[in-house]
Amino acid sequence: MVDTFYVESGAMETNAVASQNNAKLIDLAEIKRKSRFSGKVIKTTLAGAIVDIGLETPGVVHISQLQEQPTNRVEDVVKVGQKVEVWVRRVDPKKKRIDLTMIEPMALEWREIVKGMVVKGKVTRLEKFGVFVDIGAERPGLVHISEMTHDYIKSPGEVVKEGDEIDVQVLEVNRRKRQIRLSMKALEEKPVKASKAAPQSKSKEPVEEAAKEVPTPTAMEMALREAMERSKGTEQEVGERGKARRRTSTDEMGQILSRTLQNKVRSSR
DSSP, X not given: OOOEEEEETTTTTSSOBOOXXXXXXXXXXXXXXXXXXXXXXXXXXSSEEEEEOSSXXXXXXXXXXXXXXXXXXXXXXXXXXXXXXXXXXXXETTTTEEEEESSOOOSSOGGGOOTTXXXXXXXXXXXXXXXXXXXXXXXXXXXXXXXXXXXXXXXXXXXXXXXXXXXXXXXXXXXXXXXXEEESGGGSOOOOOOOOOOOOOOOOOOHHHHSOOXXXXXXXXXXXHHHHHHHHHHXXXXXXXXXXXXXXXXXXXXXXXXXXXXXXXXXXX
């Protein structure tokens, strides 16, 4: 047999007080942890309080769950007939037991925080090394300045300010140290790095600019150049004449020597 109970429609998600009027039939197993109820204290004991939340079975609030501070007497916190806000801690359909708490639970418990999950949070404090973000956990997470954006920034204040609501991704969870590392840039697209263009060779200077201007020679310079060219031509002619004379002299000496030899041959006969 399935244990069922009657609860006002939307009671688990709103502050409405459960009643038998306008009720909706819900399976006990459908009640989830952290569901919120508005109820009324119907009995107090040394161990805690019993609260009617509009169900067939009332819920139980242990004395340790009445408030965050230590409690010596239940009556110091709640009294019979008092309206209270409670949240579901545990549900045991077999034993028909619902454990409640008057301490608002964290939106995220340590066991619920996993690497890679994306959550929304509020910036609570800015530091030189980054920002702290409340994501509904026991402690705020840290977004290091290097995880805020892909661009270079000198201070976190260039990107966010206190009170801003931002989306972050969980990078690491250390339950022992109670630390949560978050990232903002993990949710952004990585910028495409432009390929470095090959360095262009320096353009050569125009020939007109590179060429040195040749000065126009004066009349004196032109006359001097012409005289020097004539002098070179004269020297060349003299040299050629000297060479011809030397050739002629050599030929004559050869002829004389030849005749002398011929005369000696004749005389010897």
